Amino acid sequence: MRVVVDGMGGDNSPQAIVEGCVLAQKEYGVEIIITGPKEKIEAELAKHEYNKNAITIVDAREVISTNEAPVKALKTKKDSSLVKALDLVKNGEADAVVSAGSTGAFLAGCTLIVKRIKGISRPALAPVMPGKNGPFMIIDAGANADCKPQYLTQFAQMGKVYFENVLGVNNPTVGLVNIGEEEEKGNDLTKAAYQLLKEEDINFIGNIEPRDIPKGKVNVLVCDGFVGNTVLKMYEGVAETILSEIKTEIMGSFVTKIGGVLLTPVFKRFKKHYDYKEYGGAAFLGVNGICIKAHGSSDARALKNAIKVSKVYYDTGVLEKMKSAFAEEKDTLKIDE
Amino acid sequence: MRVVVDGMGGDNSPQAIVEGCVLAQKEYGVEIIITGPKEKIEAELAKHEYNKNAITIVDAREVISTNEAPVKALKTKKDSSLVKALDLVKNGEADAVVSAGSTGAFLAGCTLIVKRIKGISRPALAPVMPGKNGPFMIIDAGANADCKPQYLTQFAQMGKVYFENVLGVNNPTVGLVNIGEEEEKGNDLTKAAYQLLKEEDINFIGNIEPRDIPKGKVNVLVCDGFVGNTVLKMYEGVAETILSEIKTEIMGSFVTKIGGVLLTPVFKRFKKHYDYKEYGGAAFLGVNGICIKAHGSSDARALKNAIKVSKVYYDTGVLEKMKSAFAEEKDTLKIDE
Structure with a gap:
């Protein structure tokens, strides 16, 4: 399983985020991609012993902060750590995304980029x-x-x-x-x-x-x-x-x-x-991907546990079950767009 | 100051209510009227030493329970401990009302019987x-x-x-x-x-x-x-x-x-x-009288403290200040009926 983590999201980013990724990789054996300015993430990773084959970086030069208007930020900051992370899930290059950044931007981004499950x-x-x-x-x-x-x-x-x-x-x-x-x-x-x-x-x-x-x-x-x-x-x-x-x-x-x-x-x-x-973290249910929102003030342990949530979500195959549940029921549900 | 207390309201009525009235009368020196079936309230009062000049009973034969539709109950149970209590405030025979009974019935009763302050x-x-x-x-x-x-x-x-x-x-x-x-x-x-x-x-x-x-x-x-x-x-x-x-x-x-x-x-x-x-208790603000809702599970001490709230409300003259505040401002407020 490959999890992409928004390296620049959260009050304690990138330090706590990177440390949480290192801990999660060791404990759960998942592959992790961290998005963010390559040199910053590398500098944080250098503080730890970690499996270089299992943790990689995708460079992203911009950051979306919590006080930006979500949709506008998503549209103008295509090179942000968040948008890059969501793109990887959308393109199937990652199985899940975890972010401790702006809740508004994350939820809007999941809906706009990863998209909803049909029927939701x-x-x-x-x-x-x-x-x-x-x-x-x-x-x-x-x-x-x-x-x-x-x-x-x-x-x-x-x-x-x-x-x-x-x-x-x-x-x-x-x-x-x-x-x-x-x-x-x-x-x-x-x-x-x-x-x-x-x-x-x-x-x-x-x-x-x-x-x-x-x-x-x-x-x-x-x-x-x-x-x-x-x-x-x-x-x-x-x-x-x-x-x-x-x-x-x-x-x-x-x-x-x-x-x-x-x-x-x-x-x-x-x-x-x-x-x-x-x-x-909290799962964002109803989007066509495994999207986990970690607490804004996450420390390394909280971030590690958010990655764990994404792994359980993945291992139990809930996403497919969710899709088929709504595919079957869509005719009886009153969909309001 | 005269406080009327709904003797049959609350999970622990009438025992805890009557005991709370006895305690409050002693501590705050207020006059108290208790509404409810005369013989029941008298039996509870007989368990305590109390000032017979300061605590009196107004007979009421019916009780409004928490699972009754409020407005219907108010209209059909004119002889209830709650309606009798509210009538006393409306007619100026009591300065405040305290009830630990049905919140819905109490709030509706205050609005319908005691009525709103002009402008609210x-x-x-x-x-x-x-x-x-x-x-x-x-x-x-x-x-x-x-x-x-x-x-x-x-x-x-x-x-x-x-x-x-x-x-x-x-x-x-x-x-x-x-x-x-x-x-x-x-x-x-x-x-x-x-x-x-x-x-x-x-x-x-x-x-x-x-x-x-x-x-x-x-x-x-x-x-x-x-x-x-x-x-x-x-x-x-x-x-x-x-x-x-x-x-x-x-x-x-x-x-x-x-x-x-x-x-x-x-x-x-x-x-x-x-x-x-x-x-x-919690004050119900905006009605033309001092109306205090005590917690449904009030014991004697909670009821006593609810009576204290009514006394402070009375002593500070807030009701008159509230009325004049809204009388002055009524032209600028957007009243929506």
């Missing part, structure tokens, strides 16, 4: 998160800020195929993120989506309130991209704030410091459990 | 939450699942008046909850609302990403009721799950149990800080 209205970002009782997926976590009800049924179908194959859960439960448990609760979108989801060939368990999301009792959580991104960022933000506040409190007295030392293994396990870096 | 399009639920650097308000936290951009500017204005007077923060900062920091990010609603908020006479600091909400750096967070309710419930859910998981981990070994004992004061302070019960 809107591709969706689908991170898998740690829950108390097991991992859960949020789909869409930010690709489509405004959604029509039909998009949500496709998100549910894509989430089902991915969760079933990648996480090995047969007939995963699907819930609609909503502000009430009852069928008639919510906004215009969720009320309409509920009626459509009921009719789909999925294990639909109804509405799930945000309060219950961290429990991880439902496998696939369907929502529009605005709500999904809010859920994702609240999850990260609240966990981070609580853990940092506990740390501050522990440092407050001698006795609590000792208590903190005794609890070090607890906090370590805990931090690891809630650390997005352990979970790697 | 949509009243909004505005809980004040604990943040790392201080409390913050979410407005709207669930009253309006679908919003127009103009509603959000009114939420901002109402939030400003309340925060300024009740929390004593001069010219509080106002942020728009959004999934990106930049002006052009978000969905159709937030993009349009951003442009309107820029023009308002408020201390608008732009978009705030959900990840930064728990830090409490922005005083008033404006959003539609669906997003606000999601933020509120994620906050509660993630905090609850993390604290319960840490507890489980601590019980895992002898050493960590000792660590846990040494950290007891830390966890206690911490739990108190994140406990919604400490923060009492």
